[in-house]
Amino acid sequence: MKMWSGRFTKETDELVEDFHSSISFDSRLYKQDIRGSIAHARMLGEQGIISKEESRLIIEGLREIEREIEEGKTEFSVDAEDIHMNIEKILTEKIGEVGKKLHTARSRNDQVALDMRMYLKEEIKVIMGLLADLQQAIVDKAEKHLDVIMPGYTHLQKAQPVLFSHHLLAYFEMFQRDFERLLDCRKRTDVMPLGSGALAGTTFPIDRERVKEELGFRVISRNSMDAVSDRDFVLEFLFCASMIMMHLSRFCEEIILWSTNEFGFVEVDDAYGTGSSIMPQKKNPDVAELVRGKTGRVYGSLMALLTVMKSLPLAYNKDMQEDKENLFDALDTVKGCLQVFIPMLDTLKIFPEKMHREAQRGFANATDVADYLAEKGIPFREAHEITGRLVLYCIERGITLGDLSLEEFKKFSGAFEEDIHQRLSIESCVMRRDVPGATGPRQVSRALTESKEIIRLNRQHLV
Numbered sequence: 249m250k251m252w253s254g255r256f257t258k259e260t261d262e263l264v265e266d267f268h269s270s271i272s273f274d275s276r277l278y279k280q281d282i283r284g285s286i287a288h289a290r291m292l293g294e295q296g297i298i299s300k301e302e303s304r305l306i307i308e309g310l311r312e313i314e315r316e317i318e319e320g321k322t323e324f325s326v327d328a329e330d331i332h333m334n335i336e337k338i339l340t341e342k343i344g345e346v347g348k349k350l351h352t353a354r355s356r357n358d359q360v361a362l363d364m365r366m367y368l369k370e371e372i373k374v375i376m377g378l379l380a381d382l383q384q385a386i387v388d389k390a391e392k393h394l395d396v397i398m399p400g401y402t403h404l405q406k407a408q409p410v411l412f413s414h415h416l417l418a419y420f421e422m423f424q425r426d427f428e429r430l431l432d433c434r435k436r437t438d439v440m441p442l443g444s445g446a447l448a449g450t451t452f453p454i455d456r457e458r459v460k461e462e463l464g465f466r467v468i469s470r471n472s473m474d475a476v477s478d479r480d481f482v483l484e485f486l487f488c489a490s491m492i493m494m495h496l497s498r499f500c501e502e503i504i505l506w507s508t509n510e511f512g513f514v515e516v517d518d519a520y521g522t523g524s525s526i527m528p529q530k531k532n533p534d535v536a537e538l539v540r541g542k543t544g545r546v547y548g549s550l551m552a553l554l555t556v557m558k559s560l561p562l563a564y565n566k567d568m569q570e571d572k573e574n575l576f577d578a579l580d581t582v583k584g585c586l587q588v589f590i591p592m593l594d595t596l597k598i599f600p601e602k603m604h605r606e607a608q609r610g611f612a613n614a615t616d617v618a619d620y621l622a623e624k625g626i627p628f629r630e631a632h633e634i635t636g637r638l639v640l641y642c643i644e645r646g647i648t649l650g651d652l653s654l655e656e657f658k659k660f661s662g663a664f665e666e667d668i669h670q671r672l673s674i675e676s677c678v679m680r681r682d683v684p685g686a687t688g689p690r691q692v693s694r695a696l697t698e699s700k701e702i703i704r705l706n707r708q709h710l711v
């Protein structure tokens with residue numbers, strides 16, 4: 249018999265039963281559901297809404313149910329619909345009629361909002377921890393290869409030489425913003441909705457602050473109708489997750505590109521690559537490709553839930569049950585991707601000579617020639633023009649700027665002197681970019697030190 253069968257004269261259609269049941273996926277909320285129910289039952293007892301003895305029996309029953317679920321003894325039933333009613337049903341089977349008092353002054357609408365917030369709060373912390381681990385892996389790699397020079401690109405064309413460590417630390421910044429976004433998202437998730445009832449609150453003299461304290465929330469929700477129909481916190485998280493995936497996908501794309509025979513900058517460790525069933529020479533960067541590909545699923549979850557929530561009238565609507573699979577899938581995907589990406593990065597082999605050689609090609613030092621002329625007093629636009637002509641001259645002869653004699657340089661501008669050759673080395677190009685945030689070794693060393701401190705502060709949010 250259904251818990252809400254009183255008003256009905258007919259059984260639910262069998263197809264509908266399966267259709268609206270969420271137990272197959274929301275059973276993963278059992279821990280939060282039980283913890284929330286224990287806090288609720290304790291408060292009901294303290295407030296004299298149920299007796300102390302009833303409260304004690306309910307709490308004991310709930311604890312036992314938790315143990316049994318953990319031991320894998322529990323079989324949930326589809327006709328009890330969702331995790332909330334399944335647990336209540338088991339409770340009543342276990343402790344009898346008194347179990348039916350648990351739902352006093354509560355609705356599944358505020359209950360599910362509570363469970364989702366508790367669950368997401370914990371998961372956000374796990375992901376923040378993974379982000380901090382990833383940042384550590386980035387810092388370790390950057391530190392190990394601090395002075396390696398590689399070509400920096402714009403439009404995927406060689407632009408200027410940069411330190412490989414500087415390139416890596418660019419990703420550190422992206423993941424730092426992701427970390428801060430999650431911190432902010434956690435703040436808005438950390439709101440206790442229980443006591444909102446179905447939508448209008450409750451007639452019972454409950455103590456919401458007491459429940460908030462026991463469950464470790466920051467504040468209680470301020471409007472019961474909003475509290476039961478708000479899924480902004482899930483959407484916000486899905487956006488944060490999408491952003492993390494977008495950043496990971498860019499990193500993966502570079503690893504894939506750098507692993508090609510054409511680039512040859514890096515090699516993915518055997519443990520993170522796979523072979524081909526036909527081409528014996530192949531080692532494919534599958535892990536990086538799959539992370540790149542899984543980005544689409546997470547974007548999909550965000551778009552799906554945004555669309556579910558669009559135009560929904562207040563307050564709770566069953567549409568909102570669709571929040572769960574989207575959230576759970578995105579959580580599993582982001583965690584899974586971070587967990588495999590971190591060791592892949594850790595074990596990634598770097599080929600500094602190849603990076604260095606490529607940085608010397610493609611006129612990556614041309615800006616430095618223009619800067620040199622500008623330092624000598626030639627207006628930058630003109631210096632740019634002169635250097636452009638020099639580059640063309642070299643391209644026509646199949647040589648580099650470094651191959652030109654001082655006499656040849658002088659044909660383009662009288663401002664060139666002996667020191668031009670030393671300015672053409674890629675070491676000089678990197679070294680001279682010494683403003684805050686630039687690729688110069690002094691700046692990158694400083695950035696590394698700061699990054700380590702940032703990780704330390706990030707970890708403080710995880711205790």
Ligand code: ARG
Binds near residue numbers: 270356360564569
């Ligand atoms: N399983 C439901 C959900 O996930 C719980 C809330 C149901 N409330 C209701 N009035 N049908 O949204």
